[in-house]
Amino acid sequence: MTETAQDSANGANGAKEGDPIVLCRDVVKRFGDFTALDAVSTEVRVGEVVCIVGPSGGGKSTFLRMINGLEGIDGGEIVVDGIHLPGGKKDIQNVRREVGMVFQSFNLFMHMSVRQNLILAPMTARGLGRKEADDRAERLLERVGIGDQIDKYPSQLSGGQQQRVAIARALAMEPRVMLFDEPTSALDPEMIKEVLDVMRELAESGMTMLVVTHEMGFAREVAGRVLFMADGQILVDAPPERFFSEAEDERQANFLSKIL
Amino acid sequence: MIRAGTRAGTLGGLANRWGFHAVLLALGALMLANLNWTLVRSFEFAFIWEYRIALINGFGITLLLTVEAGIVGILFGTLFAIGSQSPFAPLRWLVAAYVEVFRNTPLLVQLLWIHFALPLVTGINTTALVSGIIGIGLQAAAYYTEIMRAGIQAVPRGQIEAAQALGLPARTRWTRVVLPPAIRTVIPALLNQNISFFKATAIVGLGLLVDDFFNSALRVSNDTFHFIEPLTFAAAVYLVLGWQAGRWTLRLERRLTRGER
Numbered sequence A: 001m002t003e004t005a006q007d008s009a010n011g012a013n014g015a016k017e018g019d020p021i022v023l024c025r026d027v028v029k030r031f032g033d034f035t036a037l038d039a040v041s042t043e044v045r046v047g048e049v050v051c052i053v054g055p056s057g058g059g060k061s062t063f064l065r066m067i068n069g070l071e072g073i074d075g076g077e078i079v080v081d082g083i084h085l086p087g088g089k090k091d092i093q094n095v096r097r098e099v100g101m102v103f104q105s106f107n108l109f110m111h112m113s114v115r116q117n118l119i120l121a122p123m124t125a126r127g128l129g130r131k132e133a134d135d136r137a138e139r140l141l142e143r144v145g146i147g148d149q150i151d152k153y154p155s156q157l158s159g160g161q162q163q164r165v166a167i168a169r170a171l172a173m174e175p176r177v178m179l180f181d182e183p184t185s186a187l188d189p190e191m192i193k194e195v196l197d198v199m200r201e202l203a204e205s206g207m208t209m210l211v212v213t214h215e216m217g218f219a220r221e222v223a224g225r226v227l228f229m230a231d232g233q234i235l236v237d238a239p240p241e242r243f244f245s246e247a248e249d250e251r252q253a254n255f256l257s258k259i260l
Numbered sequence B: 001m002i003r004a005g006t007r008a009g010t011l012g013g014l015a016n017r018w019g020f021h022a023v024l025l026a027l028g029a030l031m032l033a034n035l036n037w038t039l040v041r042s043f044e045f046a047f048i049w050e051y052r053i054a055l056i057n058g059f060g061i062t063l064l065l066t067v068e069a070g071i072v073g074i075l076f077g078t079l080f081a082i083g084s085q086s087p088f089a090p091l092r093w094l095v096a097a098y099v100e101v102f103r104n105t106p107l108l109v110q111l112l113w114i115h116f117a118l119p120l121v122t123g124i125n126t127t128a129l130v131s132g133i134i135g136i137g138l139q140a141a142a143y144y145t146e147i148m149r150a151g152i153q154a155v156p157r158g159q160i161e162a163a164q165a166l167g168l169p170a171r172t173r174w175t176r177v178v179l180p181p182a183i184r185t186v187i188p189a190l191l192n193q194n195i196s197f198f199k200a201t202a203i204v205g206l207g208l209l210v211d212d213f214f215n216s217a218l219r220v221s222n223d224t225f226h227f228i229e230p231l232t233f234a235a236a237v238y239l240v241l242g243w244q245a246g247r248w249t250l251r252l253e254r255r256l257t258r259g260e261r
């Protein structure tokens, strides 16, 4: 269980296996006159792995970033484990404790060692002691296969190693949901597999995951559902077998013909 | 692309250095041709030695003001720069107004205002030195705010987003994620600014009659009726120290950028 306050009316309520943990109702996002997300509704259950695919500019990143409050919400609502957004600062902070995020460009803190990257948030946002945080950092780095790099700086690591550190850093907060925004797009081909392997292992361990990706092989193998997003809408929501075999939308067919 | 740029830069640098030396030579020749040799032969610098205690004390005040500008400037400059990034608009306006007022009025005017007008308005009297400390600190804070703001804005957006996504409290975000790389990038700019304040302390000496290095040198002139020598001596001291500090800053800057990424 997480250490999140349970008593507030708008607090994490500890969804169980199979319960919905991320709920989006008619979510709208505008940038000026431009509507980036147009009434998006969906639901993700505990333990589910959902891959989000679609053409550039379709709103995939924006959607992901709204789930952990990196982008404000202009209409509708998002409920993460019982916490409603839009909400106050406190709600956003609570959501961020529940949701980890991995970026395309890793975004590791370059002036900190790998160890410092991993213990900073647990110590300052979760109140862990140094020893506990250190143990957790070592354990997670082992888990992503780079336990021996703990005292290096990010610039001394390969892209694949950096991204695995970034995954471990997010996991160190013990999130209930992990968001991945094109985690392998900035990587050289030979490093993609090592990151996907870590993500696959994470999925098998029961982590709830939303993954924006161009890796169709990964989506096909690991995802429970695939969402196709274009023009700020979810046009298709299907299990991977069906998603990749029979297109139910013209743009989906177009997209698949280009990417497969 | 990058290579060509570097080579052109080096050539440019070479041309600059040649140009620099040519100009120095030309100026030197011009001066020599027009020198009043009778006057020059009458120069003597030895008597300055007799005023060494006063000059060293004066230099202490100059150093005090310089270091104070640095410390107060960086401290408040950092705080104000953080304020300039606030989502709360009135705070941003306040910082902007402060910076504009103190950067766009002459230091001498600020100093005289603080020393002579402020007591009339507030009833608080200060000594000349304290007025100087306040004045130079206020102006330093304004300049350093702009430098720190540039440093903060140079921190990649992704660093801040990662910190937000991790749920780091705002305070930790600033102290651990944003400020360390921001300060690192602006260290050379901060030091160069402080060299400017080292020179600007002379205005405090002259304007408020604080016995800094410059004013102490002027007192030697008054005492001895030798005007040129103490002034020349003071100029030489500022020149050598400022120049050396500048060279040192440049070296540091090269080291910092080499160690990057």
Ligand SMILES: Nc1ncnc2c1ncn2[C@@H]1O[C@H](COP(=O)(O)OP(=O)(O)OP(=O)(O)O)[C@@H](O)[C@H]1O
Residues within 6 Å of the ligand: A031, A036, A054, A055, A056, A057, A058, A059, A060, A061, A062, A063
């Ligand atoms: N901060 C912003 N300001 C203005 N427009 C934005 C902003 N962020 C995103 N957009 C616009 O919103 C739309 C959706 O962008 P988003 O980044 O979510 O697309 P995406 O599906 O992730 O695309 P990609 O595959 O290229 O990453 C795009 O048209 C983009 O230009």
Ligand SMILES: [Mg+2]
Residues within 6 Å of the ligand: A060, A061, A062, A181
């Ligand atoms: Mg994107």
